Amino acid sequence: MxxxxxxxxxxxxxxxxxxxxxxxxxxxxxxxxxxxxxxxxxxxxxxxxxxxxxxxxxxxxxxxxxxxxxxxxxxxxxxxxxxxxxxxxxxxxxxxxxxxxxxxxxxxxxxxxxxxxxxxxxxxxNLGPDLLDDAFDAEEALQRLRHPTRAMLTIGDAIMDQRAVAGAGNIWKHEALFHAGMNPWRRVSDLSDDDVRRLLGKAQGLLRASVGKENALGLTRRPTMNVYMRGGQPCRRCRTTLRSAPQGVDIRHTAWCPKCQPVVEGQLEPPRSRRDRPLVVRPGETNRQLSK
CATH class of the missing domain: 3.20.190.10 (MutM-like, N-terminal)
Structure with missing residues (x-):
């Protein structure tokens, strides 16, 4: 989308x-x-x-x-x-x-x-504050994410709720969570206000960079994808194999780095997925041959 x-x-x-x-x-x-x-x-x-x-x-x-x-x-x-x-x-x-x-x-x-x-x-x-609006209101977005209907959601689901904050979909959900060092299966209710503000700041910066706007992250072009659609591949930052698992009402797969976005005590344990299995390339084979 x-x-x-x-x-x-x-x-x-x-x-x-x-x-x-x-x-x-x-x-x-x-x-x-x-x-x-x-x-x-x-x-x-x-x-x-x-x-x-x-x-x-x-x-x-x-x-x-x-x-x-x-x-x-x-x-x-x-x-x-x-x-x-x-x-x-x-x-x-x-x-x-x-x-x-x-x-x-x-x-x-x-x-x-x-x-x-x-x-x-x-x-x-009914839309929440728009991440690309120069007057983006992070405090209103924070309060909308704190609404009782979203408090028990995982942050990987809640950040895509357009009634809370407008503009972020599956791509920028992935990348904002990675840049914030936040595991997608943490509940909104378990996050501090500063945690949520940090995530909103990353999401705002990434979207602004993507359209060439000045941003707090200092990026000058559309950012490289670190985790989106990269489950099973090595993390670009630490080389740990990225995990992925189904998440949300529409059961899309969410990918994350277990080292850069660690599970914290008390959070929901991310489900296991066959996509977690790393790709094994035998001698003489290529990724292209294995995908046939």
Whole structure:
């Protein structure tokens, strides 16, 4: 699923194509509810922004398009007449302006709402502080993570709850926990406020670095992945074999370094997984041969 940094980059791309321009043509297709995008034809785009994992496109008649990509959606920008790289059957939304065609492929959520209602529209109004917002409120995020509905969750689950803190998904959950030296199976209730603040600071710094923003970690580019999708491989820091195990409602695998993110007394014991087994390469074999 595209995370906050990906939506931020999409918004930058769409902003350069749409901002201040008149919508010359628009169409939308299913599945699911299809917004009446004819209402924005002839209207001027007043701004494009991301909020958490949501794309918000405003117009001068007071309407706004909201898109959520979920797992497989994406935004493309083409020149008029340019061949699209994905098929028409995957199209959810097309916006045409002078000099550009904006196409959404595969997003399950495309809706047209009144801009003034966004403050009461649950998919947006219920979001926690956005990690990429220059005014990110870490104390509010801390209090939201302390909410009784999240207190007994593992921090690996809670940090991805967009109602607590917006923008972090599976990728930055992994990397923020690694940088904070925190085991993913520690409960929120077992963490001190300083622990949570440290984790939020790492998550904020990593996402800001990913989009080229100044950050407290001093990173100047998108960080290298230390643990995400690397279960069974050696830790880049200490060379210990990374473990991984299923975690969360959607049973995704979480990877971590048992040395850099140790189990602490009293926490939930991480489950075992076959993915923990290190890859053994026999003489004369290669990783590529073993994967066939």
């Amino acid at each position: 595209p995370e906050g940094d990906a939506l931020y980059r999409f918004a930058e791309k769409l902003r350069s194509a749409l901002d201040g321009k008149i919508i010359r043509a628009a169409r939308s297709h299913g599945p699911g509810p299809v917004p009446r995008v004819e209402k924005i034809v002839g209207q001027r785009c007043t701004g494009v922004r991301s909020q958490g994992k949501n794309m918000l496109i405003g117009f001068d008649n007071g309407l706004a398009l909201r898109g959520h990509l979920r797992m497989y959606g994406t935004w493309h920008v083409y020149e008029p007449g340019e061949r699209w790289t994905r098929p028409e059957r995957e199209v959810r939304l097309v916006l045409e302006v002078d000099g550009a065609v904006v196409v959404n492929f595969g997003a399950p959520v495309i809706e047209l709402v009144e801009e003034r209602s966004l403050g009461y529209h649950a998919p947006v109004s």
